[in-house]
Amino acid sequence: MKGSLLLLPGMLCLLLSCGPGPGDGTEKVEPANRDTLQPASPEPLSSLYPGVDISPMDMCYYPVDYPKLKMAKSTEAPPKARVIYSRPHLQGRNLFPDILQFNEPWRLGANESTELQLFGDATVKGKKIPAGRYILYCIPTAEKWTFVFNSNTDTWGLQQDVSKDIARIEVPSTRSSQRMEYFSMVFEPNAEGADLLMAWDTIEVRLPFKF
């Protein structure tokens, strides 16, 4: 199993190297991916600059809406955490098996790897995660999702360097009655800290943080 997981990035590399090359590295070449369907006829854009992503980026803070709290001067304390992620959407597909496969790592978004910044130390299900920037990815199954904190930041989400994994945490997968078109992440405060709630299609997963 582990072998096939390791093979996957290698196979992607092979696939990529067969495609058109990136030239001098100055043009934006994005590797093939499954979480985002490219439109059949992209809207016309200014020729000089990158267009707006079909899977737009977003960010969420804990405390929730921290920048607005700060603007309203209702907080003086620094934020605890921030997530920067891209938001693919279903586009008529089902999450499983059209977009994600059980036991295959997923970048938890689209485009660049999803980034978690902890402004102080945090604990997730008993594991201490020191302050810093991480990428988060997951390995989903029908009953539980494994979340991986990894130190290989500022990377594209299609390859994971498992040698830089910091912690792996399993949480149960739950079902929601509401179907989410866009992949969504948000912190939900609770008595002990906050759950990072992730929702897409009818699946919901919560990663519990103590700050």
Added chain:
Amino acid sequence: MKRISFLVFFIAGLVHCFLLRAQTLPPVDKSPLDISYYPYNYPVLKIQNKITEPLLARVIYSRPRKEGRKLFGGLVEYGKLWRLGANEATEIEFFKPVRINGKRIGKGRYTLYAIAQEKTWTIIINKDTDTWGHFKYDPKKDLQRVELPVQRSTDITEAFTMAFEKTVTGINLIIAWDNVRVAMPIVH
């Protein structure tokens, strides 16, 4: 009667659930967030093993669209502070110390603001991060201001755009929207 009140409660419950969820999970932004790195496209280069220079900078910003509006001298009033994007304040992060307009700027995260004029823009580098727009701008937290000439182009940029380009002396942060383009030199 009992059945009807049950139904009413059931519907109220559903509406309540829906409202709660609508509140919890964020809709997709009209002005979506985006990120630009220097070296250009660094995350993709990284997985392709094509990195030739170390990570220097990135900018995280929201991308409002022109949508037929008069932007400069209209929506973006001349001489007034502008948040250089939308939503959360625009963030620039340097992964090593740089120089901007002669001043050393240490490694770290900063907020960018602008004051647009017809012929020049002032770009402001401020150390108050993780805030919303420019509504609580504190000039005491400014690190540097730099005045830059406005370049005009016939090419219209619909979505507000920020990106880095390499120059002979270092890099430029390119800011483009509508028919206007401004380049802020960064020496490293």
